[in-house]
Amino acid sequence: MAGKRKTNPAGSTNNHRGDVLRVLGALKVATADQIQRIGAPHLSFRHTDKKTPFERKTARNASHTGALSDMRKHGLSENGGSTTTGERLRNLTPKGLQAASYELRRPVTEMGSTARGAGSSGASHPMAVNETVIAMLRPKPNLAKLTEDPPEVQAAAQAAVDAPDGIGSIASYWTEVPLPATGSWNAPGKGGAQADIVLTAPQDGVPLLFIEVDNCHETAEELAAKLEKYARFFRRKVKDTDGTERPMWRTRWTVPEGRYGDRPHPPVLLVFNHLGARDPNRTVPRLQEFTRPLWQGERHEDHHLYGHKIPIIATGMRNLREHGPAGPAFHRFGRDHM
Numbered sequence: 001m002a003g004k005r006k007t008n009p010a011g012s013t014n015n016h017r018g019d020v021l022r023v024l025g026a027l028k029v030a031t032a033d034q035i036q037r038i039g040a041p042h043l044s045f046r047h048t049d050k051k052t053p054f055e056r057k058t059a060r061n062a063s064h065t066g067a068l069s070d071m072r073k074h075g076l077s078e079n080g081g082s083t084t085t086g087e088r089l090r091n092l093t094p095k096g097l098q099a100a101s102y103e104l105r106r107p108v109t110e111m112g113s114t115a116r117g118a119g120s121s122g123a124s125h126p127m128a129v130n131e132t133v134i135a136m137l138r139p140k141p142n143l144a145k146l147t148e149d150p151p152e153v154q155a156a157a158q159a160a161v162d163a164p165d166g167i168g169s170i171a172s173y174w175t176e177v178p179l180p181a182t183g184s185w186n187a188p189g190k191g192g193a194q195a196d197i198v199l200t201a202p203q204d205g206v207p208l209l210f211i212e213v214d215n216c217h218e219t220a221e222e223l224a225a226k227l228e229k230y231a232r233f234f235r236r237k238v239k240d241t242d243g244t245e246r247p248m249w250r251t252r253w254t255v256p257e258g259r260y261g262d263r264p265h266p267p268v269l270l271v272f273n274h275l276g277a278r279d280p281n282r283t284v285p286r287l288q289e290f291t292r293p294l295w296q297g298e299r300h301e302d303h304h305l306y307g308h309k310i311p312i313i314a315t316g317m318r319n320l321r322e323h324g325p326a327g328p329a330f331h332r333f334g335r336d337h338m
Contacts, residue, residue: 016040016067018103020077021092025100025111026173027130029080029091029123032061032068034130038170039064042141045157046149071096084122104171109186112176128213128273128317129196133173135320136199136211138166164326168201179210179233185252193229200253207255208266216276220286227268227291231310234265267311269330271320284314288333295333 019039023030036043040063047059068090071077076096080089091114092100101108141157177198182189197211210230214223236248249266257263270287272280295312312333319329328338 016063017071020064020067020071020090021096021100021103022170024077024090024092025097025104025106026170026175027126027133028112028114028175029089029126030130031083031087031089031127032065033057033087034127034134035068035090036061036064037134038137038139041139041160042143042145042157045141045146045153045160048150048153081123083127084124089123089126106171110174112174124215124275125196125213128215128271128275129175131273131317132211132213132271132320133170133175133197135317136167136325137170137173138163138324140165164324165204167204167206167325168199172199172201174198174200179230180248181229181232181236191229192233193226202254208253210266210268211271212268213271213273214280215273216278216280216283219278220283220290223270223283223287224290227287227294227310227312230268231265231294234310235308263308265308265310267313270312270314271317272314273317280314280316284331287314288312291333297334 016039020035023035023038027034043060043063047056050056050059068077072079075093076099077090077092080091082088094114097111097114098108100106101111140161143154143157143161146154146157174195175197177195178185178188179193179195180188181192183192195210196213199206199209199211201207212223212226218226234247234249237245238248238251239245240251253266255266270284272283274280291312294310297309314331314333315329319327323329331338
């Protein structure tokens, strides 16, 4: 029957441990399903013979669930509560974060916290952050892993491969990144922001992008205050290792200068996930007005200069999933078209 094939559970567990470390190292907390969709997207096309969505999900997640169980025995991962829909959340222990830093080739000092307690209230925000990463990443299945699967499985996977690309790899994404207005990177003081996601993918033309995810619970005023914290962080200057004073964010990330010699701040993308009662179609126009001093450029002949301004972009989760980062899913503040 469609989707049936021989498997090696023990081998799969070992093979998928790296997936778990890379995904949880980047996302901090996730479900086995999210780990599978990012780490081994070819599995999403199998087990079409199962009768229910639950059975199909259980089957395609089995290898990663086994890897998580094995890692838990070795003190690398732990259970972190449940989502509002009852899915078990997983996160790494400090020992697991060290292992993930090797997999991601990321300094341990930049790995962040272990995300313990994130599932105590259903983790609706971390789950939305993860889904934003998946929508931006658009993981492609490895067709070489599906050569023994039925033609309809291969055709569905081929369609996903042929769809527009996403941005970067899982190693391109950081979550819960402190942006200290005072203090240091490792010991942030009060008054700073915390980025939901930081994306660095210069190979795809996105050297640096900050992403904020809102489940439509926050007012335009609250979001404007958060963006003002971003501006405060972007304006902060510190002495670099060569003794030169430069913006603090440039001591960690490398970004080209502006096209016209100006120095714009990095862009911030707002992703609205419509779970709460607030209508993003009403929130965005008000937010655009509240934040005008942060993003509005200065007219110079046939172009605008954006020195020390923040390009602010908004999108909805549904549009982002449908079109991906290469499609018409984004509205930049100050523009009249997507």
